[in-house]
Structures are given as C-alpha cells and as structure tokens.
Amino acid sequence: MGDRNNSKLKLVHSSKTQKDDLKGSSRILLSLTTSLENTDEEVAQDLANKLSEEKEDLIQRIVKAVGKAKAIDIYNEVKRIEKDGGMLVMNQSRRRTPGGVYLFLIKHDSNLxxxxxxxxxxxxxxxxxxxxxxxxxxxxxxxxxxxxxxxxxxxxLLTKAELCVQKLVTDNDRSLKKSDHVDVTNPPPTPETDCHENSGDGIDQPNELNIPSNSRRNLDYNDDFLDLGSVNDMDLF
Structure with missing residues (x-):
C-alpha cells in the first residue's frame, strides 16, 4: 500500500510506459539477399532497399569505407533493435527509422x-x-x-547631418520672416544732423521768414500828443 501512494514510483512507471509507447511495436526487417560474394554496389543497393533509405549513395560510401562484412553485421544489429521496438531519437520525441538506426550505429561505432x-x-x-x-x-x-x-x-528617414541642415534652414527662414515685420527707426538726431536736409531726424529745416509788408500797421503818432490849445491862453503864474 505504501508503494502505491509513492508519487515518485508512479512517475517512473508512467515515464517508462510512455517510452515503451513511443518505441512502438516490433518491426521485422527482411533479410539481405546479397552476401560477401556480391559487389559493393549490389550490397549497398540491397541494404538501402531493406532499410527504406533514400540516400543510396550514402550507403554505398559506408560499404566502401567499412567493407561489406562490417556493413552486413551492422544491418543485422538493426534488425534486432527494430524487433525489440526500435530506437528513439535523442530528445525521446519519436522513433527512428530503420535507416536512421543504421546511420546512428555507424556514427557511434568506436571501432571505425x-x-x-x-x-x-x-x-x-x-x-x-x-x-x-x-x-x-x-x-x-x-x-x-x-x-x-x-x-x-x-x-x-533623414540622416543626422540632413536633420541638422534642415534645422538651420528652418531657423534662418524664421529669422528672415521676423525681420520683415520689424519697424525701421532712424537713429536719434545729433548736432551734426539736426535740422539738416534729408537728415532723417523728423525736423524740417526752417524756411526764411517772409513777413508780408502789409502785415505791419503804419503807426500814427499824432494821437499820442495832447492838444493843449494855445500856449498864450494859459494863465501864467
């Protein structure tokens, strides 16, 4: 009862079951119809057909590199592995093909x-x-x-240099537009320019005084004298 409640044992048992399911059922490979008496090309072609391997040129290189006897021995090992349920890939996600098992054994053969x-x-x-x-x-x-x-x-997008040039042009245009609206004033008058013609001080040069002659009255001083009459008529004291 204690083992049944042990979660670790349950996980191990479940993982093993999943692995067995991934390996799948037994797969029987046909025996080779060629032997050491055949040529390398014939043995390689027979191996490729039995392994359902599309890369026949790769199998030919294997036969030439390791020899016909070694190539046939490795195939017999593949037959045994497939009969036992096959071989999984490294991440345990799927089962290898017979050709994949054959190439795996070749790559990891320390005798080569x-x-x-x-x-x-x-x-x-x-x-x-x-x-x-x-x-x-x-x-x-x-x-x-x-x-x-x-x-x-x-x-x-503009480059940094283009952005700088564009900013300078924009600022220059703004300053020019601003200067168009500024009222231009003449400098303050100076003694050298006061009341001179075209001096720009706003003070016109005075014209000569032309006083009309008829504006003056002819003064008559006769009325200013007191009429005392005849001096002889005065009483003498």
Whole structure:
C-alpha cells in the first residue's frame, strides 16, 4: 500500500510506459539477399532497399569505407533493435527509422577510424553546410524584400547631418520672416544732423521768414500828443 501512494514510483512507471509507447511495436526487417560474394554496389543497393533509405549513395560510401562484412553485421544489429521496438531519437520525441538506426550505429561505432567517418560523412557535412547557406541567404533576401516594401510605405528617414541642415534652414527662414515685420527707426538726431536736409531726424529745416509788408500797421503818432490849445491862453503864474 505504501508503494502505491509513492508519487515518485508512479512517475517512473508512467515515464517508462510512455517510452515503451513511443518505441512502438516490433518491426521485422527482411533479410539481405546479397552476401560477401556480391559487389559493393549490389550490397549497398540491397541494404538501402531493406532499410527504406533514400540516400543510396550514402550507403554505398559506408560499404566502401567499412567493407561489406562490417556493413552486413551492422544491418543485422538493426534488425534486432527494430524487433525489440526500435530506437528513439535523442530528445525521446519519436522513433527512428530503420535507416536512421543504421546511420546512428555507424556514427557511434568506436571501432571505425576518423578517416573512415570522414569518407562516409564528409559529403553529408558539406551538403548540410550548403543547405544552411541557402536557407540563410533565402532568409536574408526575404528580409531585404520586407525592408524595400516598408520603404515604399514609409517616408525615408533623414540622416543626422540632413536633420541638422534642415534645422538651420528652418531657423534662418524664421529669422528672415521676423525681420520683415520689424519697424525701421532712424537713429536719434545729433548736432551734426539736426535740422539738416534729408537728415532723417523728423525736423524740417526752417524756411526764411517772409513777413508780408502789409502785415505791419503804419503807426500814427499824432494821437499820442495832447492838444493843449494855445500856449498864450494859459494863465501864467
């Protein structure tokens, strides 16, 4: 009863069950129809057919690098693994194909030299690099197209230098417009320019005084004298 309530045991049992489900049922592979008596090409073709492997050229390189006997022995190991339920990929998410199991055993065979691995997988590595370059180039081209399309819809952004020049021109235009509305005043009058013609001090030069002659009255002083009559008539004292 205590083991049934142990959550750790339940998780382990569940994980093992899921792993068994992913591996799937037993898969029986057909035996090879070729042997050491056949050519490398014939053995490679037979292996590719039994493994349902599309890369027949890769299988041919394996046979040439490791020999027919080693290639056939590894196939027999694949038959055993598939009969036991197959092999999962590294992240345990799916079951490997028979061809995938065969290539996995070749890659992790410690009895094979580095030179043999290079002969087998060098072309695959180069092909992988070429495919990555193509994908990268395709991604870059797509980004360039998106940028070009966005430039058509959005105004072109000005550089920092262009923004500075635009600001200077705008400020200059504003100052010119402002100066058009300023009233121009003449400088204050000075002794050298006072009342001079065209001096701009606002004081007109005085004209000569022309006093009309008839504006003056002819003064008659006769009335200013007192009429005393005849002096002889005065009483003398």
């Amino acid at each position: 030299s580095a030179e043999q691995h290079s002969l087998i997988f060098e072309d695959e590595k180069q092909r992988y690099k070429d495919n990555m370059k193509k994908k990268r180039k395709k991604k870059i081209d797509k980004m360039k197209q998106q940028i070009a399309a966005s430039k058509k819809n959005l105004p072109e």
